[in-house]
Amino acid sequence: MKCTVNRLTLAIGLVVAAAVGPAIAQTPAPSQNATINLIRLLVQQGVLKQDQAQALIAQAESEAQQARASVAAVPAANGEVRVQYVPAIVREQIRDEIKAEVMATAKQENWAAPNTFPDWASRISFDGDVRLRNESRYYSGSNSNEIVDFAKLNDKGPYDVNPNNGRNLPPLLNTREDRENILRLRARFGLTAVLAPTWTAGIRIGTGSDNNPVSTTQTLGGGFDKKDLWLDRGYLSWTPSERLTLTGGRIANPFLSTDILYSNDLNFDGLAAILKQPLDNGVSLFGTVGAFPVEYSSDTSSSNGLDKEESDNKWLYGAQFGADWKINQGNSLKGALAYYRFDDIAGQRSSPCQPWNGDPACDTDGSRPTFMQKGNTLFLLRDITPNPANPAATPQPQFVGLASEFDLLDLNLIWDAELPGDFKVRSQGNYIRNLAYDEGDIRKRSDGMLANNFDEAGNIKSGGDAWMVQFTLGNALELKKQGDWNLFAGYKYIEPDAMPDGFNDSSFHLGGTNAKGYVLGANYGIEKNIIATARWLSSEAVYGAPFDIDVLQLEVNTRF
Structure with a gap:
């Protein structure tokens, strides 16, 4: 110097x-x-x-x-x-x-402009979060211990359902043994690049015990083995005006929704157009339309068969329209109505097939869901022709598929209000109706081969409605600094076929549908960008065998 x-x-x-x-x-x-x-x-x-x-x-x-x-x-x-x-x-x-x-x-000598950076550095930003959670799961001792884990059956199957061929049980859910103090981690890191004034690209990686779509939480332990990282997001966005954004790739949920329908960790694969239109008197309109491929069937199914399966590509189409109204200084109201159509997501009964005679597969095996949790009504996909030499002992290796179609009507309302004493309150409601739910259609599609959700008389025990209410009270609804806090309480009710069970919150009832119960919790700002949360989730089955689950989550959330 x-x-x-x-x-x-x-x-x-x-x-x-x-x-x-x-x-x-x-x-x-x-x-x-x-x-x-x-x-x-x-x-x-x-x-x-x-x-x-x-x-x-x-x-x-x-x-x-x-x-x-x-x-x-x-x-x-x-x-x-x-x-x-x-x-x-x-x-x-x-x-x-x-x-x-x-x-x-x-x-x-680099002392002419010591505080400047290359041009590309000014166009790239980073963000991320780390969450450390202690989770305990408590099961009622009166729960049934014979609830089949159909997700694992599909993943590890097919499973022979003929009781005359041995006493091997199908995969069963744990329903009675508590799991206490499970230490879990979620870590995500993202990059956003401004390519041009109207073009943006983004990438985010995240942890996860497996590649399921509804959680990026990783259970620790496993002999101190290294943990996996997954591509959580990867997208390209074009914003030709302040009112319109077109984005495609693996993107964040573009819809206003709650975790009763879509998990907070769920990202969407596909294309979406997001519109915003401010009006006078504190009103702003918004809308989203999108098309999302849920699954492309394999081009080579079955791999060792001469005849390949028909292509059954599954899609989600969504459209939402809503308004955000700033009523006055202390009150605002937001509402949205959405329609989601899941095309070709239901299972299909196969043509007659003979796995026992060397058939490598049956022609509708690919109609089973790629990922499922639990709760939806299911049926056996394969129409297996009995062996004439020994019909009673003919092996029946089966996969299961969804029995209902899903066309969802989704209504969301959120009211934020300021109260005396610098308190703020949020009242939130969400109602979902599966317009495609029809018991007659389920029976026809399944050909009477239902795998669950029926009573001893053969009556279907299901429904197509779901709803939730939640209230949040505190000095801040979105915690941003030290000392911010809030309390929340809510109730959820989800009938078995109100929605596909594969996409909603994986904590309440440990995921899926056919569940009802309440959620209690609190958030507190330890420091800026550091939040402590305590949450208690208590649930039970709506229909069928007793299945009560309580979950306690204690966590520290950080973001940067």
Whole structure:
């Protein structure tokens, strides 16, 4: 730094000398504009601080005055006085050369602009969060211990359902043994890049025990093995105007919804258009339309069969329209109505097939859901022809599929209000109706081969409605700083076929449908961006065998 100051002093001194030249030539008092302008330029470009610049200007002016005062005529031999003269064009040339040399050295040594970055760095931002959770799961001792884990049956199957072929049980859910103090971690890290004024790209990676779509939480332990990272998001967005954004890839949930329908960790694969239109009187309209591929069936199913299965691509189409109304300073109301259509998500009964005779698969195996939790009404997919030589013992290796279609009507309402004493309250309601739920259609599709959700008389025990209410009270609804807090309480009721069971919250009833119960909890801001949460979730089955689950979650959430 000392070397830098010396160079600057030398440069400024030379300019001062050039400016003093006219004084020696007996011209009027010299102007200091060249020196002062150079110093100000160096300040603007970050070379000098303002206080340093003022000191140099004062020094230059002092030295110039001393130079004027000390000009003395030097007598020559003949009595003449010689005065050195520097032409203006030479002074300007010296000034420009010194300026160029100083700035080139400053850039080379990286002290000309120490607080700047490459252009790409200013267009990229990072964000992330880390959550540490202690979770305990408590099961009622009166729960049935014969509840089949159909998700595992599909994943590990097919499973032979013929009781005459041995006593091997199907995969069963744990319904009675508590699981206490499970330490779990969620860590996510994202990058957002502004490619152009209207184009943005983003990538986010996250933890997860497996590739299920509804949770990025990783259970710790496992012999201290390394943990997996998954591509959680990857998208490209185009915003041609403030009112419209088009985005595609693996994107955040573009709809206003609650976790009774879509888990907070759920991301969507596909395309969405998001519209916003502000109006007068504090009203703003919004809407979303989107198309999302849920699953593309394999081009080679079955892998070792001569005949390939028909392509059954499953899609989700969604449209939502809503309004946000700022009623007054202390009250706001937001509401939205959405329609979601799941195409070809229901299972299909196969053509007659003979796995016992060497058939590698049956032609509708691919109609089983890629991912499921529990609760939906299911049926056996394969129509297996009995072996004439031993019909009673014919193996019946089966997969299961969804018995109902799903066309969902979703209504959301949120009212935020300010109360006396700096309290704030949020009242939230969500109602969902599966318009495609029909018991007659379920019986026809399943051909009477239901796997669950029926009583001893064969009556279907299901329904197509779900709803929830929740209230939040505190000094802040969205915690942002130390000391912010709120309390929340809610109730959920989800009939078995109100929605696909694969996409909603994985904590309440440990995921899925056919559940009802309440949620209690509290949030507290420990520091900025650090929040402590305690949550108690108590649930039981709506229909069928007793299945009560209580979940306690104690966690610290951080974000950056």
